[in-house]
Amino acid sequence: MDFNDSPEEAAYRKKVQDFLKANAAPKEATTASRSRNRPEAEVLVDAKAWQKKKMQNGFAQITWPKEWGGPGGTPMQQVIYGQEESGYDVDGSFFGIGLGMCVPTVMAYADDETCKRFVGPALQGDEIWCQLFSEPAAGSDVAGLITKAVKDGDEWVINGQKVWTSGAHYCDFGIVLVRTDPGVAKHKGLTMFWVDMKDPGIDVRPLHQMSGGSNFNEVYFTDVRVKDTQRLGDVGQGWKVALTTLMNERLAVGQAGGADFKDLIELAKSTELENGPAIKDGAVREKIADWYAKAQGLKYTRYRTVSAMSQGETPGPENSITKVVSASRLQDLTSFAMDLMDMGGIMVNPDDVGYEAAFQEGYMWAPGIRIAGGTDEILRNIIAERVLGMPQDVRVDKGVPFNEIPK
Amino acid sequence: MNFDFSEDQKFLKEQANKFLTEQCETAVFRAVLNDSKKTHSKELWKAIVEMGWTGTTIPEEFGGLGLGYLELCVIAEELGRAIAPVPFSSSVYLATEGLLLAGSQSQKEKYLPRLATGEIIGTLAMAEGPRQPLPKNMDVTFKDGKLSGVKLPVPDGSIADFALVVARTGDGKTENDVGLVLVDLNGDGVTRETVETLDPSRDHARLSFDNAAGELVGGAGEGWSLTRAILDRAAVLIAFEQVGGAEKALEVARDYTMERRAFGRQIATYQAIKHKLADAYIANVLARSNAYYGAWALSTNAPDLAQAAATARISATDAFHYASKECIQVHGGIGYTWEVDCHLYYRRSKLLALTLGGPPVWKNRLVSQLEQSNAA
Incomplete structure (x- = not known):
């Protein structure tokens, strides 16, 4: 070692x-x-x-x-x-989503000419790509999406709405997953295309998050015409293509950053409670210890992954725990820190609460991280099924034509 | 970077796993559990001694194998996985380590070779009843070469040949008034009585000392820092036992949920079950990673060993507790019966959580370390 x-x-x-x-x-x-x-x-x-x-x-x-x-x-x-x-x-x-997820999908499925046109400009930062998968009614079950593309000669006409599209407002291109055949089972009627985000039929609207910020967008498609040559993979093979893209997502959404145990220790040192400094309070110390142990556990898990890579081995599934652990930890830790600030903890201006309001910010950011890039629940399913080898849940929509599934 | 065990160490682990899979099925645990006269599995202990594991870290000049702590860590993980009913942790992690840390040359010569061969068993006597083993809570005293007072419970106290006893050597109740005293438990002035515990697969006893002869290990006021050093090292090794136990408990739980059917399907298909076991997996990964860092800190005697040990212990205690309790839960009613193995892991997990001092003590110590370190 x-x-x-x-x-x-x-x-x-x-x-x-x-x-x-x-x-x-x-x-x-x-x-x-x-x-x-x-x-x-x-x-x-x-x-x-x-x-x-x-x-x-x-x-x-x-x-x-x-x-x-x-x-x-x-x-x-x-x-x-x-x-x-x-x-x-x-x-x-x-560039993370574009270069990490979208462009590799283009590289895997587009013709040489298309790749030649797009890969270089994306790599040197001239053009940015976004991923248009999630919809208001299709989140964890993204294969249940309803944005549709209808063939019209050599073109397809896209109508529908995407959501949670990071960076759509500054992106030049995107890959979009749409339904091309509602008469077959949900995974089988999907097709992937690349689109020009400057198309007049595409309307990008910032999504107003519960935190007050706008890191994501809603993207509306109204009669957006794309050429059949913009198709990535075969008609009806969109789910397979999407898996290429999603394979990289759990790497893209990793550790939830923000306030950490060091900030909490500083806060506890400087906070006076009824019976003395918070840092001397048993309940406070116990929580600091627990969160520290989790942070270290994640850190050394990452080291184990890096070690495997360093030895030329494929890393094990350990890293799949990172987001599940760090997102909830951020939520719990920031909530507890605000409790220590008592009533003053509700204030969000850094001048009023100090610590650059990192606890308040983390508290309002954490709920999003628990959902983005695979919810806590989906990630636990993935751990149970792919790591522990447990069988899939019963799926009542399995094999049912998409247009016959109750919505 | 190579934050992993070497090929040789992994090979040793495989060998240990194979050996214990054959020699230490849960029936071996049960044989001790079901017979109040049994203190441990003598057959298994003999076989372990023959494997040479008791001498893993003892230098060759004292009859040991002279291997490192990483080797001992992989053995510990497998013993934990097998929930082995043997006095290994007392004799090896506590008594042997204590002598290696602070024993005089003559103490080492007298005890280490026999610890290596399993001819004798040693232990550490720290607790004095249901309270934290802190200097201010200790009444056992060592004066003029004689030890008096009661230690309770002492792991493997019914069978150990000698104990390192944490005792008051000064007049006060501070850390500086504590010494570590080596006592022959077969000598005069020592009475032992086996006590019932919630994990009867591992022996515990009440040791009463009445002017029993003893000798200091280390200096008169060094006992507490020495004890803590022993505990830090043992905490890493016990963490490996806990990781092994936690992973085994998760496997037992997972396997059962794949067999058991309810409402027309395998219960493993239900998310309520999956999420429990996913959480156990998550806790186990965190525990294993922290244990690895503890192993590195132990093997290199790193300056942050105390912090690494506490972190490993907290993580591993949490993991084994969670895996063992949810193992019972996913079994449902049958999991609460004596005949099914779930309770063996549940019992062992609580024993290991408390044996070197419980979670509150270690969490407090960890935060003290963090307060001091620049990292904080």
Whole structure:
């Protein structure tokens, strides 16, 4: 057991460090400097420039083969880059869904000409992609979606509504999963297309979250015409294509960030309760210990995954627990911290509550993380079925033509 | 980075698993459970000694195998998985480790070779009744070479040949008034009485000392820091036992839900059942990962060993508790019967949760560490 880089890993890390040192500013210790406080459009310009620089220096999509413009690196190099970049004040979050999920789907199913047209501009940050799967009536059961595409000559006409589309308002292209045959079982009547988000028939409206923010969108399709050549995979094979995309999602939505036990310890140290400082209170100490143990457990689980990659092995299923654990933990920890602040805990202005209002922010963000990218419940089903080998639940809509399923 | 056991260590684990699968079916546990005169499985203990496991970390000069702590960790996991009814933890994690940490050359020469061969069994006597084993809660005293007072419950106290006894050596009740005293339990002034516990597969006794002869291990005021050092090391090893037990309990639960049918289908198809077992899996992964870090800290004697040990113990205690209680629950009524094995894991999980001091003590210690460390 050791935590050391192999000589090759150390050399690569040095290369990454040199690149970052020369081209980016280190993150400040506090969260105050975080780009979330700047207008998104401004951040986006910087992010695109950073993506281009990464691409030019061989640090964008490190595992992509050379034929697609990547450096053909290893998963371990990707991990090392991520570890080092996290210490710098740069933002790669705009490209995660596009490059991690959508573009690989295009690469897997589109013809050469299409790939040639799109892969390069996406990789260097000129064009951003979004994923249009979820619908108001199709969330966990996304194969139950009703946005439809009807064939009209060499074209398809799309009508319907998508929701929870991250970044749709700044995206250039998207992949959209639609129903092309309502007369067959739900998984069998789906087809995937790529669309130009600037199409006049596409209306992107920001979704107003319970937190007050707008990180996602509703996307309305009204008579949007796409060419049959925009189809990804065969007609009726959309679910299979979507699985290619979703395979990457659980990696995309990982650890819920935000206030952590360190913040809680600081708060407990500075908070006086009736019987003395909160940090000396048994109930407070017990909770800090529990949450610390969970945080460490996740950290070392990640180390185990990285180790497997470092040894050239396929990581086990351990990492599938990350989101389930971290999202609820964030919710519970922030709630408890606010309890310690007593009545003052309801205030959300950083000037009033301190700690940059990280507890209040986490409390309002956590419910979303428990749902995004697979709900707690779906993730537990996945653990039970794919890791523990338990059988699927009975599905009453199995084999039933979609248009005969009660809605 | 290689945050994993080596191929050799994994091979050792496989061998241990194979050995215990054959030699330690739950019937072996039950044979001790069902017979109040039995303190442990003598046959299994003999076989374990013959495997050399009792001498794992004892240096070759004292007759041991001279292997490292990572080897002992993989053995611990398999013993935990098999819920083995043997005095391994007392003799190896506590007594042997205590002597390795602070024993004099003559103490090591006298005891370690015989601990390695299993000729003698050692233990650590800490608790004094149903309260936290803190210096201020201890009344057993060591004065002028003589030990007096009552320790209760002492793991393997009915069969151990000697004990390291945590005792007051000073006049006050502070940590500096505590010493660690080595006492021959077969000598004069020692009375032992087996006590009933909720896990009768592991022996526990009331040890009464009446001017029993003893000798210090380490200095007179060093007993408490020494005890804590022993407990930190043992906590990592017990965490591996807990991880092994928790994973086994989850497997038993999972297998049953695949067999059992209700309302026309396998109960494993119900989400209420799946989510319970998914939660057990989650707790087990966290526990295993924390135990690995504890193993690394133990094997390298890392400065944050105390923190790593407490974290591993808290996580593993939580995991075994959850897996063992939900194992009963998914079995329904049959799971509450004596004949079905669920209660064996439930019993063992509570024993391991409390044996080195319970969760409140360890959580408190962890936060104290966090308060001090820069990480906090």
